[in-house]
Amino acid sequence: MKFGTFYLPIITSLMFTSVSAMAQIIPFNFWKSPGGGGCPGVYEVTSGTTWVVPTGWTNNNSIEVIGAGGAGTSSSSNGGGGGGGGGYSKSEDVTSLVPGSTVTVKIGAGGVAAAGSATAGGDTYICNSTSNCASISGTAVITGAKGGGAGTTSTAGSGAGGDETLGVGDIKYSGGAGGASPNNTGPPGSGGGGAAGPNGAGAIGGKGAATNFGAGGGGGSGGGTAGSVGGSYGGAGGKNFAGTGAGTGTSNDGGPGSNGGGGGGGYAARNGGAGGDGTDITPTAGAGGGGGGANGSAKVGGAGGKYGGGGGGSAGTSTSKGGNGGAGVIVIKCY
Incomplete structure (x- = not known):
């Protein structure tokens, strides 16, 4: 064969x-192929602006997308909040794609963190043509998911998760929100939110300690658990939907998550752990965990996992910064 x-x-x-x-x-x-091959097959689209519908395409198919995660922010006074995780959408038995045709795709870029600032994650979507596709609200969009919001220094909440109500698809879940700022003099950062995935909504990032030095853990990916609140140590990352993958929170740098688990929060002058890359759609693509928070001069929040994890926040000095958000992805399966 x-x-x-x-x-x-x-x-x-x-x-x-x-x-x-x-x-x-x-x-x-x-x-796995970038497009233009045949069916049956599985196609992970992580870059580019167009995709060629494979030969042999039938109505027995599925398209899953994850929006990009927002970056965590930083603050030298009240602790930076985590970025929100990207949303998830899935369409099944799509009938509007023509074999051999070229369609527009948009892969959301992960939010970018800088000292004292952060940007939101981009939306991810695929259309059935190359026109009427300038945004996720375009009439040609057949499947799309919103990106997560940028981290803030608000105590009422940080970066919002990608909103399922603004997505396009048959099945939709929202990303987890980033952990809110603890708003205390010299506090640590909070964890980023986990991306949504096929097993449910992303989980919220843990809040940094209000009276100690432990940063919050990143939220677990779709169907997982929230990141732990920081305390006398960094908070542990949230677990994935299977109850595993959480990064450890210790007195050192936060441990990295795995398989969509959240990264652990750092303690005192330590970095946050990266969120785990997701494996719940294919063995190499899925919902990413949120990055853990950081604390201290020039320390960096954990990056959000691929795909769509929110970055962790940071605190300490003007040279500290949050973690970047995980990029979006499109996974297409034809049977």
Whole structure:
């Protein structure tokens, strides 16, 4: 059997195996292509502005998208809040794509952190043409998810998660909000929110300690748990939907999350742990965990995990900064 330039020998007993069973035998990475190939297949779109609908495209398909995460912010006086996680949308059995045609895609860019500032994550979407597709509200958009908001220094809440009500698709979930600023003299930063995914909404980032030096942990990805509030140590990151992947919060740098778990918060003059990259859509793509918060001079909040995790906030001096948000992604499966 030929797949692109690869040949896969399959024993006789597998020749009549169903496509779904074959997908369990052949790793998703083997099927992965940037577009223009055939069906069945799995396509992870992480860059570019157009995508070629594969030959053999049928109405038996799914399209999943995750918006980009917002960056965490920093403050030398009251602690920086975490960025929001990107939202998630899924469309099934799409009928408006024509095999061989070129359509517009938009991959949301992760929010960018600088000393004392942060930007929001971009929206991610795919259209059924190359026109009427300038934004997620365009009439040609068939699946789209909102990006997460930038971290703030508000005690009422930080970066909002990507809003499911503004997404496009059959199934939609909101990203987790970043942890709010603790608003205390010399406090640590708060964790970023987890991205939403196929298992549910992203979880909120943990708040930095109000009376101690522990930064908040990043929120877990879709269907996971919230990051822990900082205290005498950094807060642990939130778990993924399977109850694992949380980064540790200790008296050192925050531990990195894994498989969509949130990064741990740093303690005192320490950096935040990065959010874990998601694996809940394919083995190499899914909802990312939020980055852990940081505390101290020139310390950096943890970056949001791929895809769509919110960056952790930071605090300490004017040279401290939050973590960047994770970029968005489109995953297309045709059967």
